Amino acid sequence: MISPHILIIIHSGLLILLLVINGTTDLVRNKLYNAVNFPAIVLGILVNILWGLDALQFSIIGLVIGFGLFFIVFLIGSGAMGGGDVKFMAAVGAIGIPRFQESVGGYPFILWASFYSALVGGLIAIIAMIAKGRLIYSLKNVARTTFTFLLPFLKTVPLKPEDSIKVPFGFGIAVGTLWTWWLYAFGVLK
Numbered sequence: 457m458i459s460p461h462i463l464i465i466i467h468s469g470l471l472i473l474l475l476v477i478n479g480t481t482d483l484v485r486n487k488l489y490n491a492v493n494f495p496a497i498v499l500g501i502l503v504n505i506l507w508g509l510d511a512l513q514f515s516i517i518g519l520v521i522g523f524g525l526f527f528i529v530f531l532i533g534s535g536a537m538g539g540g541d542v543k544f545m546a547a548v549g550a551i552g553i554p555r556f557q558e559s560v561g562g563y564p565f566i567l568w569a570s571f572y573s574a575l576v577g578g579l580i581a582i583i584a585m586i587a588k589g590r591l592i593y594s595l596k597n598v599a600r601t602t603f604t605f606l607l608p609f610l611k612t613v614p615l616k617p618e619d620s621i622k623v624p625f626g627f628g629i630a631v632g633t634l635w636t637w638w639l640y641a642f643g644v645l646k
Contacts, residue, residue, distance in 0.1 A: 458506060460555070467503050467554035470496070471637060474551065478544050479630030488540030488626045493547045500551030507555065515550050518566040522549025525570050541625050545570065548633050553640045568645060569629075569636040576635070577628030584623050594621065 458466075474496045478488050497519060504515035523546035530537045549566040585591040604610045639645040 463503075463506055464554045467507075467551070468637070468641070470499055470503055471548070471551045471553070472634070474544075474547055475630040475634050479627045482540075482624040482626030482630070486622065486624060488538070488544050490540075490543065493540070493543040496547035497543075497550040500547060500549075504550075504552060511552070511555075514563060515552055517563045518549030518552045519546050520549070521563050522546045522566045522570070525566075537625055541629060544626055544629055545573070548629070553637060564645075565636065565640065568639070569633040571632075572635045573629040573632030576632040577623065577625045580625070580628050581621070581623045584621050588621055590621060 474492065477492050481487055481489060481492070500519070501512065501515050504511040523542060526537060526542040526545040530539060530542050545566075548569055549563075553565040582591065585594045636645070
């Protein structure tokens with residue numbers, strides 16, 4: 457039987473290693489690798505088995521929610537998010553969070569990680585738009601697309617991929633998830 461303290465270190469180490477690798481490769485190469493995400497999903501499920509059946513259940517639920525939320529954005533987003541981001545969030549969900557002070561990360565963790573990842577990713581996008589001098593133009597495009605999408609009697613005006621600014625959203629996922637881990641580790645979230 458593995459000590460809970462050792463298990464917390466292994467669990468947290470696996471999550472943080474995934475975040476560091478994917479955050480770095482997304483910044484440096486603008487790529488998230490299946491060779492990182494798929495093994496992380498398997499290892500996440502295996503490490504959760506060590507916590508027990510409830511943690512395994514939360515791992516599977518986290519995987520499905522992480523994949524599902526980001527897959528919906530991937531389908532709707534017309535290039536706003538890549539498939540690597542979807543698989544990265546599935547891996548984050550599968551790993552989840554270790555038990556800190558009797559809390560079980562499970563699906564609340566993946567929801568918080570998604571929220572903080574979206575905040576960080578949005579901030580990165582705003583900074584990129586400001587740096588390229590395209591903030592107002594980009595905001596007008598998003599407003600026009602949203603407005604025509606919500607009102608069915610108007611012709612929908614899709615965003616053009618060539619008008620988009622590429623941002624390392626995987627880096628945003630890494631930072632947002634690390635932020636969430638920190639909030640759990642220090643008892644802010646339970």
